[in-house]
Amino acid sequence: MSLCEVPVVPVVHPAILHRHSPVQFDRDAVVSDVVVDTIVDAGRLAPSAGNSQPWAFIVGRRGDRVHARVVRHLVGSSLRWAPDASVLVVNLARVLVEETDWEYSEFSRYDLGQAVAHMTLQAMAIGVDAHQFRAFDRDAVASDFGVPREWEVTSMTAFGVAAHAAGDAPGVSRERRTRDELTWARDRGFC
């Protein structure tokens, strides 16, 4: 089989192409347990170094107690828009081996990033938007939820339905480096 001969031009998947990070969510949009389960499953199935699965998630849905506790720890810019999202997920990386100071995996954060990417793309594929952010008090979240010291509270993801005509984070360019800028030492013209 030669993919050189595939007559159809491959395209970037719509979930990847149309993904963006809305800064305004529909505050009436509700997502069901099964939607949340599907998103968590997508992260659960991500690959990781030696199948170490160095990830965990605190999941709050707008209106429940977990959500109310998470919202208390938002700071700065995220306070304006994140509470309106249907779901707030705290993303945790397992950084230490239990009861030691040994690194759990050199790929803890890399693999957490993979799991969260799986979750955001899964969400997009079923019509749910996502916006990751860092504007919250890590220590307060860790303390409030009794996060064991071998876990790092790394990031949060807001999931929901982008409000009509919602823009992206102001002041942050969405431009990307070109393909040539980020691929090094590449030969061309092989087929």
Added chain:
Amino acid sequence: MSLCEVPVVPVVHPAILHRHSPVQFDRDAVVSDVVVDTIVDAGRLAPSAGNSQPWAFIVGRRGDRVHARVVRHLVGSSLRWAPDASVLVVNLARVLVEETDWEYSEFSRYDLGQAVAHMTLQAMAIGVDAHQFRAFDRDAVASDFGVPREWEVTSMTAFGVAAHAAGDAPGVSRERRTRDELTWARDRGFC
């Protein structure tokens, strides 16, 4: 809009559900430039903290000079199967600000993980399998390709077509923790 009322049960996207890491690739499968471009674009479009895009890729296709140079630095288990893959991609994380010892982004490896996850899922969506691995000599790759010191050679991804009936890495379980094990403090039964 309430996603509670969506009559269709959402499912995990096939690219996520069926993704696995083959340890045997079809050594005759060739992927075209446009397939490689599409995979790189998927990584290029990944989100990152403040749009910092802390990623770069060295792309070698079986038969070209870059591939031959990359293969020289494989060690151990990857030597058995990775050279057969159609494409070998070295994944690099920007860890330092140029000419300083300042951290470029606390999310460098997390965001590289996201970009690589985008690439592997994009590949799956167009019929190309992927296997990430660490069994290579990082320093030798960095030296051979003149990687600037602010970049870390982090991982590699082999892309190609899984050989018929190819299994997964032997000795590594594919089992995942359950959804309940990895979601903490979650309320249930909201809708």
